[in-house]
Amino acid sequence: xxxxITIENVNAAYxxxxxxxxxxxxxxxxxxxxxxxxxxxxxxxxxxxIMGIVRPSAxxxxxxxxxxxxxxxxxxxxxxxxxxxxxxxxxxxxxxKLTVEENLLLGAFRPTARAQxxxxxxxxxxxxPRLAERRHQLAGSMSGGEQQMVALARALMLAPRILLVDExxxxxxxxxxxxxxxxxxxLKDHYNLTVLMAEQNFTQAIRIADRGYVxxxxxxxxxxxxxxxxxxxxxxxxxxxxM
Amino acid sequence: xxxxxxxxxxxxxxxxxxxxxxxxxxxxxxxxxxxxDIVNIAHPGFVILGSYLAYYLNIHLGIDPIIVSILMLPxxxxxxxxxxxxxxxxxxxxGQDALRGLAFFFGLxxxxxxxxxxxxxxxxxxxxxxxIGPSLHVGFVDLPLRMLVPCIAALALFAAIQLFITRTFTxxxxxxVSQDQxxxxxxxxxPIKIKRIAFGLSIATAAVxxxxxxxxxxxxxxxxxxxxxxxxxxxxxxxxxxxxxxLIAAILLGIVExxxxxxxxxxxxxxxxxxxxxxxxxxxxAGLLGR
Numbered sequence: 421x422x423x424x425i426t427i428e429n430v431n432a433a434y435x436x437x438x439x440x441x442x443x444x445x446x447x448x449x450x451x452x453x454x455x456x457x458x459x460x461x462x463x464x465x466x467x468x469x470i471m472g473i474v475r476p477s478a479x480x481x482x483x484x485x486x487x488x489x490x491x492x493x494x495x496x497x498x499x500x501x502x503x504x505x506x507x508x509x510x511x512x513x514x515x516x517k518l519t520v521e522e523n524l525l526l527g528a529f530r531p532t533a534r535a536q537x538x539x540x541x542x543x544x545x546x547x548x549p550r551l552a553e554r555r556h557q558l559a560g561s562m563s564g565g566e567q568q569m570v571a572l573a574r575a576l577m578l579a580p581r582i583l584l585v586d587e588x589x590x591x592x593x594x595x596x597x598x599x600x601x602x603x604x605x606x607l608k609d610h611y612n613l614t615v616l617m618a619e620q621n622f623t624q625a626i627r628i629a630d631r632g633y634v635x636x637x638x639x640x641x642x643x644x645x646x647x648x649x650x651x652x653x654x655x656x657x658x659x660x661x662x663m
Numbered sequence: 664x665x666x667x668x669x670x671x672x673x674x675x676x677x678x679x680x681x682x683x684x685x686x687x688x689x690x691x692x693x694x695x696x697x698x699x700d701i702v703n704i705a706h707p708g709f710v711i712l713g714s715y716l717a718y719y720l721n722i723h724l725g726i727d728p729i730i731v732s733i734l735m736l737p738x739x740x741x742x743x744x745x746x747x748x749x750x751x752x753x754x755x756x757x758g759q760d761a762l763r764g765l766a767f768f769f770g771l772x773x774x775x776x777x778x779x780x781x782x783x784x785x786x787x788x789x790x791x792x793x794x795i796g797p798s799l800h801v802g803f804v805d806l807p808l809r810m811l812v813p814c815i816a817a818l819a820l821f822a823a824i825q826l827f828i829t830r831t832f833t834x835x836x837x838x839x840v841s842q843d844q845x846x847x848x849x850x851x852x853x854p855i856k857i858k859r860i861a862f863g864l865s866i867a868t869a870a871v872x873x874x875x876x877x878x879x880x881x882x883x884x885x886x887x888x889x890x891x892x893x894x895x896x897x898x899x900x901x902x903x904x905x906x907x908x909x910l911i912a913a914i915l916l917g918i919v920e921x922x923x924x925x926x927x928x929x930x931x932x933x934x935x936x937x938x939x940x941x942x943x944x945x946x947x948x949a950g951l952l953g954r
Contacts, residue, residue, distance in 0.1 A: 471849070473845070496848070496853075497845070497848040497849065498848045498851045498852060498853050501848070501849055501850065501851040502851040506849070507849050509845070509846070509849060513843050513845065513846040513849070514843075514846070515838075515839040515842045515843060515846060516842060517838075517842055517904075517954040518835070518838060518839055518842070522835055522838070522839075525832070525835055526832075526835050526836060526839055526847075526850050526852075527850055528832075529832050529835075529836060529850045529851050529852045530850070530851035534832070558954060574850075578850070578851070
């Protein structure tokens with residue numbers, strides 16, 4: 421069943437500072453869409469608007485979950501998550517003093533997810549064998565790469581239909597960034613998720629993205645219909661590749 | 664030497680039983696202070712309220728104090744949830760929870776105490792039950808039922824809380840709520856609701872602790888103050904947020920106090936107990952089982 425996100429003419433501000441201006445974008449069912457841009461251009465704010473953490477001052481955000489449409493603006497974060505939209509937040513935000521297993525079990529808090537705990541946890545441990553070895557270790561004592569795996573696994577325990585990932589590469593060594601991006605792809609394929617990923621690491625992000633948007637100063641500056649289009653775009657060359 | 668060995672073992676057993684009771688009084692603090700970061704110094708006040716309700720229903724209707732406390736659980740839970748809601752709206756939400764919140768709970772402690780004085784007066788009250796008075800004798804070991812029954816009830820209370828905290832979704836959310844509220848929202852849980860449930864639970868334990876207190880000793884409205892320092896000490900000693908740690912710390916403190924009282928006199932007991940706390944924290948700052 422189809423799950424997608426449609427953002428229409430969204431504006432958002434922190435006090436008097438406008439951060440998002442008239443942004444429209446769509447993530448169609450089963451797509452992986454990259455939201456690209458360097459620091460401070462509004463990627464995270466847009467993600468926060470979708471999750472109800474920041475309330476847009478104008479515009480509509482519609483999520484279609486398994487064919488049913490929901491207007492997300494005005495809902496609380498927990499209501500939005502309960503619809504089946506999971507966010508892997510920037511900085512991972514694990515519960516550091518809980519074990520890996522306890523973190524994962526908390527992921528399955530929403531009633532829909534509770535029925536699938538066993539299968540989802542087995543899959544997480546299969547996808548990330550390291551987590552199975554360390555299931556009784558405190559999450560805060562793990563390395564950055566391992567923590568990112570826990571954060572991804574915890575989001576999956578929610579049994580989401582739509583997965584949002586905010587800056588998965590932050591604070592990770594290049595090899596781990598590549599591994600994290602691969603893991604997102606693997607999870608997406610296995611669960612047939614719809615994925616929106618905000619990322620500043622352009623080359624890594626477009627490895628798994630079907631399409632992408634480049635956001636500059638809170639506006640969509642370029643919409644690339646394919647990874648090739650993004651690769652060959654002047655704006656991107658200028659911003660990322662210094663050419 | 665024979666006599667002092669008897670004395671030693673009896674002192675340890677007495678400390679163990681006393682520690683079990685301390686654990687029951689600390690259980691609520693371990694949840695509110697240990698897990699929610701809410702410095703509820705009014706907790707002993709609610710314990711005394713529990714004692715008086717146990718007294719009232721015991722004297723007038725002849726119900727066993729422990730049964731009364733179980734009947735009172737929903738009432739205390741609702742009271743706790745209500746208090747949390749007031750605390751949240753008035754202080755926590757505005758980011759003034761540190762000092763003003765402390766003053767709020769200090770006030771609650773006095774209001775409870777004065778209300779009890781107005782209703783019941785300042786005389787010591789006690790309850791009647793079949794197990795107050797007789798003792799079991801195992802060899803030279805004395806097991807006063809007045810202490811043994813509360814200890815067993817306290818252990819049952821701890822087992823129930825520990826099961827709830829570690830085995831249920833709400834329980835795990837309670838452990839997580841002070842670590843990262845936004846992350847908890849991203850798990851589809853409402854942190855305020857989780858805290859309300861947890862605080863209700865913490866006050867509910869006061870009903871049980873209060874009944875146990877009045878089984879152990881006669882109670883007057885300001886008795887609770889004696890326990891404020893002790894319960895926070897036990898909570899910190901055990902490790903914030905760890906129920907097994909709290910239980911072990913309570914029993915250790917009970918034994919240390921009992922040994923000191925037996926061999927050096929009761930007035931030294933608090934000093935030795937707190938000295939023990941300072942030493943433990945010097946070597947294990949997170950407490951015995953703190954994470």
